[in-house]
Amino acid sequence: MTPTDLVLAAVAAIFVDADVDAARALVAPDYIQHNVAVPTGADPILGFIPALKESGIALTTHRVITEGEMVVLHNTYDNAQALGAETLVAFDVFRVADGQVVEHWDNLQVPPAERVSGRSMTDGPTEVVDLEQTAANKALVEGFVKDVLQGGAPERITDYVSTETYLQHNPMVGDGLNGLGAALAAMAEAGQAMAYAETHIVVAEGNFVFAASEGTIGETPTAFFDLFRVENGLIVEHWDTVSEIPADMPHDNGKF
Incomplete structure (x- = not known):
């Protein structure tokens, strides 16, 4: 198999x-x-x-x-x-x-009942295409994670994310770069700023690139599992799950 x-x-x-x-x-x-x-x-x-x-x-x-x-x-x-x-x-x-x-x-x-974009956490395209672009799309997302999510060069966001189409499935975030910026600003104002510290896993196939990262929301250790869809060399869609990383687990393997 x-x-x-x-x-x-x-x-x-x-x-x-x-x-x-x-x-x-x-x-x-x-x-x-x-x-x-x-x-x-x-x-x-x-x-x-x-x-x-x-x-x-x-x-x-x-x-x-x-x-x-x-x-x-x-x-x-x-x-x-x-x-x-x-x-x-x-x-x-x-x-x-x-x-x-x-x-x-x-x-x-747990998926909340209300979603800013109106989309669910799972709907949208599912077909893997553009297999010949796998390596380039993976490099694009790795750059986005390093420069934008981890804060290396956040001003470069438009090098990675489309300014025309950025469809959002995170239930707390609206579409487009404006929606993302508004959500991040609201979190920071509430004392719950989101920070990515390290990305442990990146898996790419064609137009889809997945990344598993750890960081914090406020002071809370948090796991961020993100899926991006890439089209014509830019990120155009995003799905994720976010959860707290507990201090105690029934094994010594850690979250990552």
Whole structure:
């Protein structure tokens, strides 16, 4: 199986088919877990499958982005009380090796009812195109993260983001550069300034580039998982999930 096929099969075994045996074959015994509520290793996941089935959890995968051994899924979990809420939007990131899933990172967020742009956290284009532009699009987003999100040269934002079309799926932010600026200013005024410190994972395929970063909102350690769509050499659309990084986790692997 390709890395994409492998990850989709493992996720289906766990969340759709509740097939413990299939999941056991696909998930490495020493699976490295970065979810902040689940112990590391395959056994905790396998042991949780019956409870997930009983809960009636429903998984919808909106986007799949694959680069090498890394696979990113943009997911919605409904009936997700077993994970902590009725509905959760998530980015699930997997690393595969030797025919098994060996590592997992995620970031989950409850979608609010009100959205500034009117868009949901998951709607919009899903098709991966422009595969020949993967390397260039990845470099573009890496530059945007360094210069704008991490504050290296924020005045260069128009080198990276379209001034004509910037569609926003963060529920707190409006469209366009004006919407982004207004949201950042409001957060700063409320004492909740957003700061990106380090980006740990970047995965690109065609017109989609995903980045997983850590930083702060105010004084709170925060994980930012961002997905960007690139068109004609500029970022034109953005999805994300944002969540607090807790001090205590049931493993020593950290959020990243």
